[in-house]
Amino acid sequence: MPYLLPMSKTNFRFFTIIIFTLLLRHLASAQTVNTAIGLQDSLSRLSVRIWEQKSDTGKISANALFFSRFQAALTSKNSLRFALDSIKGITRVTNQNGSLRIFTWNIPLSDGTNKYLGFVQLAGDSLKVFPLRSEGAEIINFEDKQLSANQWYGAIYYGLISVKISGKQVYTLLGWNGYTSGSNRKLIEILTVDKNGNLQFGLPVFKTDHGLKVRVVKEYAEKATMTLRYDYQTIRVQKGNKVKKENTWLIVMDRLVPMDPSMKGFYKYYVAAGDTYDGYVFKDNYWSLVEDIEVVNRSFIPPK
Numbered sequence: 368m369p370y371l372l373p374m375s376k377t378n379f380r381f382f383t384i385i386i387f388t389l390l391l392r393h394l395a396s397a398q399t400v401n402t403a404i405g406l407q408d409s410l411s412r413l414s415v416r417i418w419e420q421k422s423d424t425g426k427i428s429a430n431a432l433f434f435s436r437f438q439a440a441l442t443s444k445n446s447l448r449f450a451l452d453s454i455k456g457i458t459r460v461t462n463q464n465g466s467l468r469i470f471t472w473n474i475p476l477s478d479g480t481n482k483y484l485g486f487v488q489l490a491g492d493s494l495k496v497f498p499l500r501s502e503g504a505e506i507i508n509f510e511d512k513q514l515s516a517n518q519w520y521g522a523i524y525y526g527l528i529s530v531k532i533s534g535k536q537v538y539t540l541l542g543w544n545g546y547t548s549g550s551n552r553k554l555i556e557i558l559t560v561d562k563n564g565n566l567q568f569g570l571p572v573f574k575t576d577h578g579l580k581v582r583v584v585k586e587y588a589e590k591a592t593m594t595l596r597y598d599y600q601t602i603r604v605q606k607g608n609k610v611k612k613e614n615t616w617l618i619v620m621d622r623l624v625p626m627d628p629s630m631k632g633f634y635k636y637y638v639a640a641g642d643t644y645d646g647y648v649f650k651d652n653y654w655s656l657v658e659d660i661e662v663v664n665r666s667f668i669p670p671k
Contacts, residue, residue: 406440406446406449406451407449407451407453407454409436410433410436410437410440410451410454410457411453411454411455413429413432413433413436413437414433414437414454414455414456414457414472415455415456416429416432416433417429417430417433417456417472417474418456418474418475422477423476423477426474426476427474427482430474430482430484434484434498437454437470437486438486438496438498441470441486441488441496442494442496444494446488447465447488447490447494451468451470454470456472457470457471457472458470458471458472458523458524458525460524460525460526460527460540461527462527462529462538463529465490466489466490466491467487467488467489467490467527467538467560468487468488469485469486469487469488469524469527469540469558470485470486470488471483471484471485471499471522471523471524471542472484472485472523473521473523473545475545478548479547479548480503480545480547480548481521481544481545482501482503482521483499483500483501483519483521483522483523483544484498484499484500484501485498485499485519485524486498486499487499487516487558487566489560489564491564495564497516497566498516499516499519499521500519501519501520501521502518503521506520509582509584510580510581510582510583510584511571511580511581512569512581513567513568513569513570513581514567514568514569515565515566515567515568516565516566516568518568519568520544520568521544522540522542522543522544522554523542523543523544524540524541524542525541525542525543526540526541526542526595526596526597527539527540527541528541528597528618528649528671530649532557532570532572532652533652535559537557537558537559537570538557538558538559539555539556539557539558539618539649539654540554540555540556540557540558541553541554541555541595541596541597541618542554542555542556546586547589547635548589549588549589549635550586550587550588550589550634550635551586551587551588551589551591551593552584552585552586552587553584553585553587553593553595553620554582554583554584554585555573555582555583555595555618555647555654556568556569556570556581556582556583557569557570557572557582568582569581569582572652572653572654573647573653573654573656574653574654574655574656575656576656583647583654585620585623586634586635586637587623587634587635587637587638587639588626588635588636588637588638589635591637591638591639592639593620593621593623593639594619594620594621594639594644595618595619595620595621596618596619596620597616597617597618597619597671598616598617598618598619598662599614599615599616599665599668599669600614600615600617600619600644600646600660600661600662600663601613601614601615601660601661601663602615602617602646602648602657602660602661603657603659612661615648616671617646617647617648617649617657617660618646618647618648618654619644619646619660619662620644620645620646620647621639621640621641621643621644622639622640622643622644622645622658623637623638623639623640624637624638624639624640625637625638626638643659644659644660644662645657645658645659645660646660
């Protein structure tokens with residue numbers, strides 16, 4: 368029979384306190400998880416009603432209720448403890464430490480257009496939540512316009528890349544926009560936050576084949592697909608008189624071409640070339656166009 372060491376009253380109390388503390392932590396963690404699931408389920412029940420409606424009026428009315436409830440949830444500091452990444456119909460992107468989160472969604476309307484909505488949640492000394500609502504109006508020279516949160520054009524953001532420009536943290540966004548009933552758009556733009564906490568969409572840091580642009584916009588046919596993603600691939604770099612290959616992280620995109628040469632300039636008839644890729648690589652405070660990227664599937668991808 369094993370020999371058991373006697374336990375003093377002091378040791379017993381200490382042991383009891385440890386067990387009780389661990390139990391409280393476990394219960395608190397379980398409660399947090401349950402609260403997060405409950406909040407996401409509650410918001411999801413409201414969000415799905417938007418797309419269940421048959422009429423534009425019904426969709427907009429259902430969205431108004433969801434929008435107000437979602438905004439109330441995001442303005443609570445407790446919301447930072449929850450991922451909120453599984454709300455039905457809502458796309459979320461975030462920076463690495465979660466201090467910036469962007470939620471976007473769209474409402475398809477009967478005329479073939481879309482209404483875009485969202486929130487930017489910014490954590491810092493104080494919690495700020497910026498509502499986003501697209502007005503739907505066409506913006507002339509969209510590639511050259513810097514826009515405030517109130518002027519937001521509208522997009523579903525599915526990618527976020529954190530970079531520093533002149534020592535300041537900015538966020539490169541990859542987005543989709545259902546431009547017209549016959550075409551879609553993919554876009555790349557910069558989100559900045561000034562010292563007063565105000566948002567600005569767009570920054571002239573894109574070196575394109577048409578000069579320096581505030582954002583990159585690619586239009587293509589409604590039935591087509593276009594790759595636009597952040598990826599680790601091979602580019603050709605001019606070094607002296609030689610061209611060398613380098614592996615790097617960059618934004619990769621399909622090269623778009625007209626379905627027929629006679630359709631050149633009519634972008635709603637553009638499709639992916641299928642085997643030709645271009646992209647943008649970040650260097651010296653600019654995103655610069657690189658052409659003819661070698662896109663392959665890699666077994667090893669280094670950290671971003």
